[in-house]
Amino acid sequence: MSEYQLRAARPEDIDAVLAFWAESAEGTSISDDRAGVARLLERDPQALILAERAGALLGTVIAGWDGWRCHLYRLAVHPGARRQGIGTALLDAAHARFEQAGGRRADAMVLEHNALGRAAWEAAGYGREEQWRRWTKPLGVEGD
Template sequence: MDGWPQRRFARRDAATRELCAQLTALPLLRSATSADITAVLELWSVARSRHAVTPDHPATLEALLRTAADALLVAEPESPPGGLTIVGTVIAAWDGWRGHLYRLAVDPAHRRAGLGLRLVRAAEDLLYSKGARRINAIVGHDDAPAVALWVRAGYEHDPAIGRYVRDL
């Protein structure tokens, strides 16, 4: 019966086929809990963008989960391969005006299998359900694999807008 959902729905519309693929795909995508914080930090230690300069602390993730319990999405493998128990993340922040995606990270051993795109689509669905109709993604301009993923996901570079930051 391996692959039966795909065969059964082969004649259905594209949305049904995509949903079918998501339901049968692994790793499992879900909202993070405080029990995941250590595993998320372990993933970020090996898979975060070199452009991510904000230090990672358990207290920061605890605060995120307290203020936006569903904002941190994680990918959990069916059976952890003796290593990471979380193999992908994305933060989907909603400010009441726009959606913001950042900290998209996928374990190097799980890359090039569609997991990053699945995380983006799940985050988009979450933000859309909250009212977002426009989403910004924070992406390093010179990170070619990351740029390629975001372009594949349908995002466009906006050369008219720059980002200014200040550490507090």
């Protein structure tokens, strides 16, 4: 197993990241498009952390810091690269980013039906908070 590198995503990575998520991530988000990822990179160029080996994308995590809370999204590792410590390394990089910024607690978005994801988050020391539920409203969308 050769080494891999962690780095912040750049605008030229957007298409590869979207293709990677389609293959390796669970579910899709309203922001999973070129414009959504470009906005993320423009607002916070260090938020999207990539793991790669020899130019191949192996994993991602979005470590979003809004000045108040630390949010984690899109932790994904390529199916052929799982169980090699890549997810742990991505989370360690995200946690370091948060701690440097003064963050006190990180939270993660995990789909209810994603058993593999729930197990990974539990193994990383995260726990579900039963008292919270996510409430959402799409913005700029007409109709229902």
